[in-house]
Amino acid sequence: xxxxxxxxxxxxxxxxxxxxxxxxxxxxxxxxxxxxxxxxxxxxxxxxxxxxxxxxxxxxxxxxxxxxxxxxxxxxxxxxxxxxxxxxxxxxxxxxxxxxxxxxxxxxxxxxxxxxxxxxxxxxxxxxxxxxxxxxxxxxxxxxxxxxxxxxxxxxxxxxxxxxxxxxxxxxxxxxxxxxxxxxxxxxxxxxxxxxxxxxxxxxxxxxxxxxxxxxxxxxxxxxxxxxxxxxxxxxxxxxxxxxxxxxxxxxxxxxxxxxxxxxxxxxxxxxxxxxxxxxxxxxxxx
Amino acid sequence: xxxxxxxxxxxxxxxxxxxxxxxxxxxxxxxxxxxxxxxxxxxxxxxxxxxxxxxxxxxxxxxxxxxxxxxxxxxxxxxxxxxxxxxxxxxxxxxxxxxxxxxxxxxxxxxxxxxxxxxxxxxxxxxxxxxxxxxxxxxxxxxxxxxxxxxxxxxxxxxxxxxxxx
Numbered sequence: 368x369x370x371x372x373x374x375x376x377x378x379x380x381x382x383x384x385x386x387x388x389x390x391x392x393x394x395x396x397x398x399x400x401x402x403x404x405x406x407x408x409x410x411x412x413x414x415x416x417x418x419x420x421x422x423x424x425x426x427x428x429x430x431x432x433x434x435x436x437x438x439x440x441x442x443x444x445x446x447x448x449x450x451x452x453x454x455x456x457x458x459x460x461x462x463x464x465x466x467x468x469x470x471x472x473x474x475x476x477x478x479x480x481x482x483x484x485x486x487x488x489x490x491x492x493x494x495x496x497x498x499x500x501x502x503x504x505x506x507x508x509x510x511x512x513x514x515x516x517x518x519x520x521x522x523x524x525x526x527x528x529x530x531x532x533x534x535x536x537x538x539x540x541x542x543x544x545x546x547x548x549x550x551x552x553x554x555x556x557x558x559x560x561x562x563x564x565x566x567x568x569x570x571x572x573x574x575x576x577x578x579x580x581x582x583x584x585x586x587x588x589x590x591x592x593x594x595x596x597x598x599x600x601x602x603x604x605x606x607x608x609x610x611x612x613x614x615x616x617x618x619x620x621x622x623x624x625x626x627x628x629x630x631x632x633x634x635x636x637x638x639x640x641x642x643x644x645x646x647x648x649x650x651x652x653x654x
Numbered sequence: 655x656x657x658x659x660x661x662x663x664x665x666x667x668x669x670x671x672x673x674x675x676x677x678x679x680x681x682x683x684x685x686x687x688x689x690x691x692x693x694x695x696x697x698x699x700x701x702x703x704x705x706x707x708x709x710x711x712x713x714x715x716x717x718x719x720x721x722x723x724x725x726x727x728x729x730x731x732x733x734x735x736x737x738x739x740x741x742x743x744x745x746x747x748x749x750x751x752x753x754x755x756x757x758x759x760x761x762x763x764x765x766x767x768x769x770x771x772x773x774x775x776x777x778x779x780x781x782x783x784x785x786x787x788x789x790x791x792x793x794x795x796x797x798x799x800x801x802x803x804x805x806x807x808x809x810x811x812x813x814x815x816x817x818x819x820x
Contacts, residue, residue, distance in 0.1 A: 440773075442773075447802075447804075447805065448807060449805045449806075449807045449808065450807050450808035450809075450810075451808060453808060453811075454808050465812070466817060466818075467817050467818070468811060468812045468817060470811055473811070490810065490811065491810040491811065491813065492807075492810065493807065493809070493810045494807070495806065496804035496805060496806055496807075497804060497805060497806075497807045498804065560818060561818075599780075599783070599784075600780045600781055600782035600783040600784055601779065601780050601781070601784070602777070602778060602779070602780075602781055606776075606778075607778045609776065610794070610805065611794070611802065612774065612775045612776035612789070612794070615772070615773065616781070617781065625771065625772035625773060625777075628771045628772070628773060629771075629773050632771075632773075633773070653768060653773060653774060
């Protein structure tokens with residue numbers, strides 16, 4: 368299924384002409400889906416999930432709200448590396464649990480004083496308790512780049528940036544070539560090498576078409592800032608679970624938001640800024 | 655001049671009254687984490703005499719170990735001596751337990767500033783179009799022993815070679 372967003376992006380990006388003009392140019396090879404066709408696709412997918420999991424899944428297609436551009440803040444002086452966010456994310460976003468175990472957040476451990484030495488980062492650390500003396504922790508997930516290399520390399524336009532800044536994947540359009548994974552400098556994307564293993568009892572049934580709906584074998588997936596939640600005005604799951612209040616979230620276009628406050632008042636940096644990816648994920652130091 | 659003074663005092667009264675009401679709206683805080691059955695404090699303290707001498711408590715509250723500038727202070731510097739269900743600020747103002755962030759903010763001014771902006775601490779629920787809850791300082795920091803305690807981390811990810819086999 369060619370999604371609504373992909374087409375919208377296409378028509379706006381490369382051809383700034385009327386709808387008729389676009390249709391003429393494309394000669395019906397690609398055309399925008401009607402509301403009825405979208406409904407039929409959602410219905411088909413809901414029926415498929417019902418057969419697969421014996422549970423009623425509600426797939427939302429809620430579009431991005433005008434005037435929103437989501438941004439994320441992560442306080443490196445507070446993170447203790449407890450990985451609560453990793454598992455809250457897995458639960459909320461219906462990732463495969465084991466074989467394959469897919470996670471959208473990777474918490475890396477760095478020696479204090481060598482924060483830029485990412486080559487020596489460790490993400491399999493497993494001490495009795497955290498934080499460990501002499502180390503600091505840096506969770507890394509999709510940075511929702513303004514200039515996303517993953518989108519540029521996709522040969523089938525199965526991934527794109529939504530108007531609210533979230534880079535999404537149409538799982539039914541993805542062909543599994545994994546070019547996007549190779550292009551991403553943050554290891555922000557993971558791949559379903561086998562049929563995902565998601566027990567029906569653990570399925571989160573409140574899903575979004577572009578977000579946490581169950582995936583299938585041979586598709587790429589990634590963090591969407593919990594698009595299904597944030598478009599309803601709720602904080603992402605990782606923000607809510609964090610026991611140290613490390614994670615901050617808000618609308619970059621709202622001058623009174625928490626994210627704007629921290630960008631304006633704290634020492635912030637964006638990971639691998641020199642790649643010109645323009646992430647909307649701000650690491651900061653509150654102390 | 656007198657008229658001016660009067661005017662200023664009227665102004666300040668006019669502003670200070672709704673200010674406290676507005677504060678309740680601005681900070682929809684989580685319930686304070688009382689030990690089960692301990693609140694209201696007056697349930698026990700109403701019948702007890704008042705002893706303002708700094709001392710180690712031997713009969714009650716023995717699980718509380720004060721590790722929070724304990725040399726400089728003790729219970730009644732924060733807890734109200736005569737109105738046990740309230741807290742007290744340094745200037746003598748009586749406040750509710752749900753406003754305890756003001757008490758903490760007296761010393762931790764820069765943290766209080768960040769907390770009000772939503773940068774220190776944690777907010778959950780809806781940031782727009784629904785109910786939002788702000789965690790109080792004491793929801794994460796034990797006020798008597800505020801240092802954040804180490805946690806057991808969740809398990810590390812499975813290594814790829816173990817996931818798929820070689």
